[in-house]
Amino acid sequence: MEYKNVLSTCIYCGTGCGLFLEVLDGKVVGTLPVKGHPISEGKLCVKGWNAHSFIYHPDRLTTPLIRDRKGGELREATWDEALDLVASRLNGIKAEFGPDAIAFLSSAKCTNEENYLLNKLARAAVGTNNIDHCARL
């Protein structure tokens, strides 16, 4: 039997609370607050306490899904196919309506570096300032 705790950071908002993922025999089974953590000081909110619960959830998306026609069923796709589709549709919208017809929503679940890259994609690649945070949805 193996039981250990792996240090991580809560992904639900930008506060950055420290949490331990409890790993039992190779499977994540729970979350504990990190006592003495400089930000969260051993506390978590209800989302942090349940941060592990989506990992093996049957509803979790594990592959890109594409809906080929409006009202149609979602089907599994590869990342290449999904990204090609998104890129071609965004290019099409930009060509027809201009770059400000497109907006990007970033996330506290991402790292600073990932948010920086999305900012670059929006402003430099697509050419719009329409970028905001998912919490303002």
Place this chain on the structure above:
Amino acid sequence: MERLDLLRDAVKNLLDSGQVDGVLALRAAWPESAPHLFRPGDDVSNLVLWPKYQLPKILDLLLTANPEARLGMVTRGCEERGLIELAKHNQVDLAHVTQIGLACTAEERDLCRCAWPYPSRIDVGDKVDGIADALVADHEKLSPEERTAFWKQQFARCIKCYACRTACPQCFCETCVLEDNLWVQSAALGTPFPAYHLIRAYHTVAKCVGCTECERACPADIPLTVLYTLLRRDAEETLGYVPGRSVDELPPLVVELAGDRGG
């Protein structure tokens, strides 16, 4: 030898004895400590003492997943009492647990405002006497109206995170009444006063051993221990029962209610 070295030796000896599959204790982790199962052959030089976690709850988790396992555990006074209550409620089989009793220091006792900072058998550390909780004494000076106002003010800060429930080793129900819309509406901010906290408080009676994990986990710093200490005292006065004192004393609220005897 230092207390920490003695504890590491005790854990290593138990692991080397072949009697257990592992020993649940605390391991150094950034920034301080994390619960960890040390296994035979593991290096115990990174075993640490503080800050404590809700180890009885974790032992319950480990034994539920591996009912045949034989585990050791470093147990402070509150943790031994917590294990005893879990055993009496059929959550943990003590025949599968070897305890290494650890006495708390005066400093640790003061951090928990603990009245009983040592286990029944001390393997490591020196016994220090418990202290009366000064916050409880302050609370006693209040009139009933002032107490209501005090708790109303305290509970108004509650962010409904359920940490007091989730951190509690004695909260093991598969279905929690605090998730029942009848008492606590889901997807609504704030907790109903006083339903949420008083339901939880009454559910700790004759089970709460004063480990303070609820209070330590509370993001709003609500002094929950004060409430539970007062209820623990009421249970002792009215039922003669002290949670975790003895594995042989039957938990009164499970076995019988006054007037039900022989019914």
